[in-house]
């Protein structure tokens with residue numbers, strides 16, 4: 118039995134006969150295609166019916182091939198388990214404890230074909246410190262983008278994820294003065310959803326002019342700005358300020374969505390947070406009922422966003438209660454499907470749109486000339502939300518990422 122791609126060398130062309138291929142462009146799955154690799158890049162994609170053209174492809178007819186995924190919103194310092202003792206420990210940990218667990222979470226992302234994540238902040242800037250350990254890049258190519266500490270107003274929601282500007286300091290001054298090598302600025306501009314008071318909106322945390330100046334200060338430093346915002350006004354202010362992405366956006370409403378479509382602001386809906394939360398609550402309780410309504414509301418917003426042409430990137434908010442690292446991606450994509458996204462569109466949200474948001478040097482689309490980064494899962498694309506649980510192969514630059522990822526059951530030849 119030969120491992121997939123075990124004879125692949127960077128200088129040697131390789132070919133894969135894929136049962137199905139979702140290229141990440143938004144198009145539907147193509148059946149029975151051959152993908153060829155040369156020099157670490159995709160050389161060609163053509164129907165298998167045209168013949169192998171002298172190649173001896175690996176037999177991947179039982180698999181669906183798609184681009185590696187990107188989780189655009191995570192908090193690596195939290196596990197997402199609903200264990201109060203564990204959660205307290207995660208909030209006040211020794212750095213080595215956190216680093217060990219964060220590294221384990223990254224392994225879980227890799228196993229599920231998620232090769233890049235964007236961390237939305239923690240009070241100790243621990244994800245940023247972890248990224249600094251990978252300053253020269255990880256050998257497996259995993260990309261961690263980190264916001265360091267998120268900004269929130271003193272006395273308002275967000276202390277777990279960051280810090281506040283000093284007294285008498287404007288947000289814009291704080292953002293301009295923050296010298297650490299972050300990848301993006303994270304600003305928290307609202308509260309969170311209420312499980313018992315459906316639709317309750319919170320005031321913006323920051324003055325709109327200050328917010329605008331803060332975004333401009335970040336952009337002057339070459340840093341994109343992600344804004345946590347729920348409710349009409351907090352989202353409207355963030356959009357008027359020129360932010361790069363809206364995180365969550367519950368109850369933002371259609372006018373804001375139309376603005377996002379026009380400005381090409383990316384939305385990261387994190388709808389699965391409510392599914393995760395629901396799983397931690399006693400069935401039939403008012404809180405569970407509230408979580409269910411919030412989930413339905415966000416799926417309905419997603420359907421409107423699709424109709425309006427909003428660019429959506431898949432982010433899970435992994436680390437939130439009931440939202441587990443790696444595993445949560447399938448839930449998020451399943452919710453997009455429930456909102457009417459076709460399979461190809463969900464993969465585009467989870468790959469190309471994520472790649473754009475993170476500023477990756479690869480497009481997240483399988484096309485000739487692109488880096489030969491792809492993953493393979495068992496079965497047809499319709500089974501994707503289940504099969505993503507056990508990704509069968511992860512390739513980067515045309516090579517299997519890790520031999521430990523090459524599971525038995527994939528053989529060369531017919």
Ligand SMILES: [Zn+2]
Pocket residue numbers: 190191192237434
């Ligand atoms: Zn978050």
